[in-house]
Amino acid sequence: MSTTSSTPADPAWHGTDVTMRDVLGALGQIREKFAREEAGDDEHAHPRNCVMTLVGVAANDEDERLAQRTSMAIGTHHPAQAIVIREEAPLRGHHLDAWIDTDVQRPATACAVECEIITLHVRGAAADHLDALVDPLLVSGVPTYLWWTGTPPFRKKELLDALRVCDGLVVDSAKFDEPYNSFLGLARLLKVAHHRLGLGDLQWARLRPWREMIAQFFTPRDRRAFLAGISEVGVDYAGEGRGNRIAAALVIGWIAGALDWKLRRAVAGPGGVVVAHYESGGRSVEVNFRSVEKTHLAPGELSAMRIAGSSRGMTFRLTVQHDPQRDRDHPEPAYRTLHPTGGEDDAGMELAARRAEWHRDVLHENLGSLHHTATGDPPGESRPRSPVVFRHERRRPDSTRVLLTLIEIGETEPLRHVQQVDSEDVAALLLDLLSTGTHDEVFNRSLGAAAELVHKF
Amino acid sequence: VRDEKVKVLRSIRPLSGEEIQESTVRGQYGKGWVLGEQVPGYRDEPKVAPDSETETFAALRLSIDNWRWAGVPFYIRAGKRLPKRVTEIRVQFKRPPHLTFGREAMKEVDPNAITLRIQPEEGISLKFGAKVPSAGLRIRSVTMDFQYVTSFLVEAPEAYERLLLDCMIGDPTLFTRADEVEAAWHLVDPIEESWRGGRPPLGMYPAGTWGPDAASRLLQADAREWHRP
Numbered sequence: 001m002s003t004t005s006s007t008p009a010d011p012a013w014h015g016t017d018v019t020m021r022d023v024l025g026a027l028g029q030i031r032e033k034f035a036r037e038e039a040g041d042d043e044h045a046h047p048r049n050c051v052m053t054l055v056g057v058a059a060n061d062e063d064e065r066l067a068q069r070t071s072m073a074i075g076t077h078h079p080a081q082a083i084v085i086r087e088e089a090p091l092r093g094h095h096l097d098a099w100i101d102t103d104v105q106r107p108a109t110a111c112a113v114e115c116e117i118i119t120l121h122v123r124g125a126a127a128d129h130l131d132a133l134v135d136p137l138l139v140s141g142v143p144t145y146l147w148w149t150g151t152p153p154f155r156k157k158e159l160l161d162a163l164r165v166c167d168g169l170v171v172d173s174a175k176f177d178e179p180y181n182s183f184l185g186l187a188r189l190l191k192v193a194h195h196r197l198g199l200g201d202l203q204w205a206r207l208r209p210w211r212e213m214i215a216q217f218f219t220p221r222d223r224r225a226f227l228a229g230i231s232e233v234g235v236d237y238a239g240e241g242r243g244n245r246i247a248a249a250l251v252i253g254w255i256a257g258a259l260d261w262k263l264r265r266a267v268a269g270p271g272g273v274v275v276a277h278y279e280s281g282g283r284s285v286e287v288n289f290r291s292v293e294k295t296h297l298a299p300g301e302l303s304a305m306r307i308a309g310s311s312r313g314m315t316f317r318l319t320v321q322h323d324p325q326r327d328r329d330h331p332e333p334a335y336r337t338l339h340p341t342g343g344e345d346d347a348g349m350e351l352a353a354r355r356a357e358w359h360r361d362v363l364h365e366n367l368g369s370l371h372h373t374a375t376g377d378p379p380g381e382s383r384p385r386s387p388v389v390f391r392h393e394r395r396r397p398d399s400t401r402v403l404l405t406l407i408e409i410g411e412t413e414p415l416r417h418v419q420q421v422d423s424e425d426v427a428a429l430l431l432d433l434l435s436t437g438t439h440d441e442v443f444n445r446s447l448g449a450a451a452e453l454v455h456k457f
Numbered sequence: 458v459r460d461e462k463v464k465v466l467r468s469i470r471p472l473s474g475e476e477i478q479e480s481t482v483r484g485q486y487g488k489g490w491v492l493g494e495q496v497p498g499y500r501d502e503p504k505v506a507p508d509s510e511t512e513t514f515a516a517l518r519l520s521i522d523n524w525r526w527a528g529v530p531f532y533i534r535a536g537k538r539l540p541k542r543v544t545e546i547r548v549q550f551k552r553p554p555h556l557t558f559g560r561e562a563m564k565e566v567d568p569n570a571i572t573l574r575i576q577p578e579e580g581i582s583l584k585f586g587a588k589v590p591s592a593g594l595r596i597r598s599v600t601m602d603f604q605y606v607t608s609f610l611v612e613a614p615e616a617y618e619r620l621l622l623d624c625m626i627g628d629p630t631l632f633t634r635a636d637e638v639e640a641a642w643h644l645v646d647p648i649e650e651s652w653r654g655g656r657p658p659l660g661m662y663p664a665g666t667w668g669p670d671a672a673s674r675l676l677q678a679d680a681r682e683w684h685r686p
Contacts, residue, residue: 020492132490135540
C-alpha cells in the first residue's frame, strides 16, 4: 500500500452492559455503512478485506492500550479484525462493555480497507470462556491468532477451550509473572493443544539478532566443521534465579535442537553459575549460565554469549556481547546537592519532583527485595506485578541496540564487528511472528529443548 | 429444479444397521456458554423431561450414487446451541497427488475449497494456496471473497418473503413436492429407528461448542476435520 489516508468519519460504537448480540448487530451495521459509503456512484462495491483476526487478551490498562495500538499499526497495512478482551472485576448484573473502532485506509491504487478493533470489557465468569465470546465474531476462512499480553492461565482447561478456535497463540515469555512455571506451561502446549495450533513467543523474536550472529559465524563453508567441535558455551544473563534464565535457555535450546545435543544433566555451581552438560556424537559439551549485574538490561535479558571449541586442530571462539561499552556511571542525583526550599514556588516543585524521582530510583533498586518480602518467592521465581514502568526506564534506546561480535580463530587476530540491532517495537515483532503463521518448526524444537533444560533448573 | 432434487435424494445410498452406527452421530447439549452468556443444558430447559433423549445435534456421512458424485463423501451437521448461527456448504477439493512445492512448503496449506454461505453474510469464498512474499518458498492459504451485501448493496429478501411472493404468483419451484418428502423420509426413517434404539448412543456436548466428540471422530476416521465456519 502506498499513500493512505484515514477518514475523519470513521464509524465507531460503544455500548455499556450489552450482549454479544448487540455487538454483532452494531458490527454488521458498521460494515454495511462502510460498504455503502465506499461504493460511491459505482454500485458494484468491493468485498470486505480481512487477512486475519487478532485476539488480544489484556490484563490491565497499559496492556489494553498496547493491544489496541499494535492492532491498529498492523491493520494499517494488513486489513484485519482485532478483538481486544480485558477482564474486569465482577459487578453484579453488569457483564459486558464494548467498543468498536475502525480505521479506514485508502491506498492510492487500490480500494479502501477497514481495520476493525472490537474492545470487550468482560466481567464475571464470562471472561473464563473466551471461545464463547470470540467464536461468533470470527471471520470465516482467515486465521485467528490469540495474543496474550500477560501470562496465560496455562493450568486452566479454559485456555485449551479458547485455543480450539485459534490457529496460533502468541505470548511474551519475558513478561510472564512466574517465568519458570509459565514457560514450562507454554512448552506443554506443544503436546496438549490441538495439532493445528502454532505457538509464537515475542521473546524468541527478540532473540533473532543473537541467533543470526551465531548462525552467521558458522555459515562459511570452511567453518561448518566447527559445529561438531563445540565444547563450551557460556551465556550471561541479567537478573538472578531460574526464572531469569528463560531467554538463555531458549538460545541454548535452539542450538541443542539444531545440533541434536542430548541433555545429560544440569548442576548449580559456585557463584550462582549453572552448568548444563550435553552430549553430542560421543563428545561432551558444557554450557555455563552466569548471572550478571547489568542495570541497563531488564531481568532475563541476555548480556553475552561465548561459544568455543576446536576442530581439526584449529581452535575457535565466538563472543557476542550486548551493549559492550555502555556501562555508564550514574550521575549523583541532583537532589542531594540542593537545599530544601519549601513553599510552592517553581524551585520547590522541582525539588519535589526530584525527590519523587529519587524515591522511584530507591524503589526500583529495592524492587527485587520488596517483591521477595511480599511473596516469599526466591529471586527470579516470580516478577512484581507491574515492573514494566521500571523496565522501560531502565532501557535506554541508544545503548541497548548494539551487539559486539568477536571472532577468534586459531592464532589470527580477533575479528571485531559491531552491529546495530533492529528496534524492539511490539508491532514489528508480532508481525514477524504472524507472517510465519506461528507455525515455526525451529521455534517448536527450540522450545521443547529449552523446556527440557529449564526443567532441570 | 424439483425433479433434480428428487433425483439427488433417490441417489443417496440409504444407511442401515452397522452403517448407521458408523456414519451418524447424535448429540444433546448440556449447560455451557454461548455469546458470552451462560445457558442451561437441554434437560434443564423449561418443559423438557430431565431424562430426555431428544437429539439437539446430528452429523451424518452420506454417499451419492450417481455419475457426478460417485466416491465423494458428504458430511452434514446441524445442531442447536452451537457457537454461532450459520448455514454454509463447503466443497473441499482433493489434494493433488504431486505437491509441486514439496510437503514442507505446503504444510500450512489447507485444501482448496469453495464455501457457499447461505447465512449470514450470503456469498461465496474461494480458498487456495499462495506463496508467502518472502525469500523462502512457503505457501499459505488465502481466500477470495464475494458477499452479496457488499457487491450489490441491496437487501436480500427474507426467506419467507420470497416464498409468500412465489405462492401468490403460483411459482412452486421452491416448494417441496410430495415425492421429495417421501424420498427424504425414506432416508431418515431407518436412522430415526436406529436412534430410538440408542444406536449410536447420545453424545453430550457443552452448549457453545461444535457438537460432541463423536462428530470430530466421524471425520477423523476419514483423515479429515470439520471446517470452522
